[in-house]
Every structure is written in structure tokens, then in C-alpha cells.
Amino acid sequence: MKTTQNIDVTVDAIVFGYNKEIGVTVLLIKRKNDPFKGQWALPGGFVEPTESLELAVARELKEETGVKINYLEQLYTFGQPDRDPRKRIISVAYFGIVKSSQFKKLKAADDAEDAEWFKIKHLPALAFDHQKILKMAIDRLRSKMIYQPIGFELLDKKFPFSDLEHLYSTLLGRPIDRRNFRKKVMGLGILEELDEKAPSLGAGRPGNLFQFNKATYNQLVKEGMHFEI
Amino acid sequence: MKTTQNIDVTVDAIVFGYNKEIGVTVLLIKRKNDPFKGQWALPGGFVEPTESLELAVARELKEETGVKINYLEQLYTFGQPDRDPRKRIISVAYFGIVKSSQFKKLKAADDAEDAEWFKIKHLPALAFDHQKILKMAIDRLRSKMIYQPIGFELLDKKFPFSDLEHLYSTLLGRPIDRRNFRKKVMGLGILEELDEKAPSLGAGRPGNLFQFNKATYNQLVKEGMHFEI
DNA sequence: ATATTTTGTGTTGTTTTCACGCAATAAAGG
DNA sequence: CCTTTATTGCGTGAAAACAACACAAAATAT
Helix, strand or coil: CCCCCCCEEEEEEEEEEEECCCEEEEEEEEECCCCCCCCEECCEEECCCCCCHHHHHHHHHHHHCCCCCCEEEEEEEECCCCCCCCCCEEEEEEEEECCHHHCCCCCCCCCEEEEEEEECCCCCCECCCHHHHHHHHHHHHHHHCCCCCCHHHHCCCEEEHHHHHHHHHHHHCCCCCHHHHHHHHHHHCCEEEEEEECCCCCCCCCCEEEEECHHHHHHHHHCCCCCCC | CCCCCCCEEEEEEEEEEEECCCEEEEEEEEECCCCCCCCEECCEEECCCCCCHHHHHHHHHHHHCCCCCCEEEEEEEECCCCCCCCCCEEEEEEEEECCHHHCCCCCCCCCEEEEEEEECCCCCCECCCHHHHHHHHHHHHHHHCCCCCCHHHHCCCEEEHHHHHHHHHHHHCCCCCHHHHHHHHHHHCCEEEEEEECCCCCCCCCCEEEEECHHHHHHHHHCCCCCCC
């Protein structure tokens, strides 16, 4: 066995949020230190020798931005020898989602001079190879939401149906037929309709509230259901 | 920035092969050194400080088994703190496929005392967390082959249609309707029918040979084709 | 009260998938 | 050579999924 390899390991987080007015956003931090000091980058940092990768992501996110993650999965590992100017660093990227409700609450801290949500349509220049990582994450989000109900993770716990509609419509980049969409989604049997109306915002008839039933979804998946929108 | 983290990075390879008589197989090596000396394990090893992860996989596979990989993609990164008894080691697992034709040629060498193909239905006990890694790879193979033509990578360059049929039937674990399957696959327009017949094995009418056209496939994907079996 | 905005629902024609049967081809065996 | 046997290769009808489409009901704003 080798004595030392001298490769360092970091985690990076691509965290998505959503809001009907703003659209889909991603969480970025402004770097406080070199290299790329002052530039925007994905939140993340070095893995401690005794913590799991997932724990490292959660810790870094809390330290740097204060957000609470609702969904987390591994995205990809980036290991090109020259991706960091300092030394060989391998980064395990994680893909995260926060609920709509608390997607604004941010508090920059630690390594971060600032933390902000950026619309995925208007992104600043990023440090390292984070542009590439982020692009992969966005692709994953887009392709994943048509065969897995991660769309619901972006919304609030209770939401009017139109929110779901808008989310899918914006993220897929095309208009969707309200009636067919509703038929399909309701047919999956993973949404519960509540006896509660959405608070009205301006004019128009307020819609009923719905909520995603994750337990039912997991059950159906285990039985071999094939989800697709 | 930290001085040293003392986490090591390895790559592991899950390489699949296929043969009509034997079925789907995976390449394993018998470890020559501790820990887990004498046990079967996934081929792999430490990443050199200056080589890319993909290069490390290719090098280790050549060193330990001599196989030539036809398709390679990253699977997942395993980083539980206790997954190696020696020290903290993070492993980036890669998923590979060799063509049916040369799936037997093996030469154990380097760190490996032996190298062999095992049917995925009959696996030995494995070192480290390789059981878990392999399970994930098999799941990925199964789920991936229905929306990406990686099945073709397992077959020979030229193959009779029935081979493809058998492959899908065994891997999906259910019988498939030959007529509908043929219609669907041919409808994708990524298979070329050759003016050549398969060598007859035993009785029965020999089938025509086909070959996968990867260029056409890539073209179609770029145009937004949605492949599904 | 009237205008405006947003929700909620049903039908029909079209396309895709699935299930299924039979004739044609070629090798093997007598 | 001729029969037997195994395997290929094609077509059709029934069922299911999908896409297109319009209007009444509920609530707010003026």
C-alpha cells in the first residue's frame, strides 16, 4: 500500500430553490479566500477525515449559507487533475433541493463573504469548473423531474395545483395542457387533495390545496410503478 | 486552506460481459495482498496524483486483468468513513462493458492473484463494501438498458437479432415478444441489417446479422430522440 | 352589479402499445 | 432427395394512452 497520495477531497453542493414569481434558482456563495477570491462559486469544502460525504455537505451548507436541505443525492465526482490551481483536488458534487417556503432565508458565514440565490437563466461567472458542474446539475434536474416526483420537493408542503403546473411548465420550457396534466398527475395517486383553499393573491378563484404523499409514492415504486410526466 | 487531509482516493471498476450460453457476467479479481487477501473483489486501485480518474480505471484494469473496455461511465462515489479497515479511503466506482467477443480473455497480474468472470446470479463473497457497489451497478445496468442502447455494447460488433433478444430477455428477467421487440428496435433506426448470415449452431434457420450504428444513434439523441424499450 | 381573473372539468379523434397466428426458410436426419 | 424440425420474419385487430380542445363556476377589483 502507498504511504500518501496527497489528493484532497471536497464536496460541492448544487442547491435548487423555486418560487412562482422568480422561477428556479440555485444557491451560490461569494468566495472569501483565494483562489478565486470574490468570485461566485458553489457552496462546499473539504471533507473531514471522519465524517461521511453527506454529512460534509450538510455541514458546509449550514456553515456557509444556513439553508435546510429537503432532498439530497449524489450527482457526480469531478476529478480532472488540473481542476484546482492549488493541488489535486477531487470533488464529489451533491444535488440538493430546498422547499419553496424557506428558499429565501440566507445568512452568509464562514468561508463565504456572501450567499445568494441566482436564477438558473441568469448565472454569474463561476470559480473552478463549477460552471460545468452546475450545467450537469441543471440537466439532471430537468431530466429527472419527468420520471421522478422531485418537482414536489421544490414546492411547499401544501400547494395549489397551479404551482405544480407552473413549475413543470417553466422547467420543461414548454406550455403544458392544464387538463391533461392534472389528469395524469392525479392518476398517479400520490397527491392528496386537502379541504383547504389557497390564500388568494389578487384576483381570481382560489384553488384547492394539495400535498404530496411520499409514503404512498415509495410504496408504489416498490410495487414497480413507472412514474412519468 | 488545510495542509493535509489524509484521505486516499481509489477507483473501482464494475465490468460486465455477456455470452449467450453463460449470461451476464462481471469481472472480479482475487486479492493478492491484505486486507482481504485471497478474497474476491472488484478490480481497482489508487489514483496516481497526476492521472485522471478515467485513466486510473483503464490503467488498473489493464494491470490487473488485461481486458479492453468498450464502454465506461462513472457510477457512484463511495465514501463511508469505515469502508476500508486501513484508513479513510474514498472510492469512485466506474461501470464498464466489454464486447461479447473478447469477454473471455483474461490474464491475472499485478495486485491480482487471479481474475475471473462470475455470473451475476452466482457471486462469491466480496471484500470491502464491494457487494453493495456491485449491486448498485447491476441495478444501473438493468434500468439503463431500457432507455439507452447499452445492450449493444455487450454484444459483438455483428450479431444475429436473436442474441439481442436473449440479452434483453435474460437481463430484464421476463420473456419478451419477439415480433413487437423487433418492430420497436428496428423502428429506432439505429440497427443496420447486413448481407450476412449468422453461422448456424445446430438446427434451424440461421438469422441475418445486424450491427449497431453508434453514429446514427448519437445523431438522433442530439435531435432529441427518446429511446425506450 | 359588472368586469376580470383564475380554477375546474369531459369528450373525441389519433397514436401507440400489446397480444397473437402463420407462412417461409434453412439445416439436420433418414 | 425428401421429410422433419427449429427458427426467422411479417401483419392485423383490440385495448390503452395521448393530444387537442371550450366553457361554466368562484372569487376579487372597480
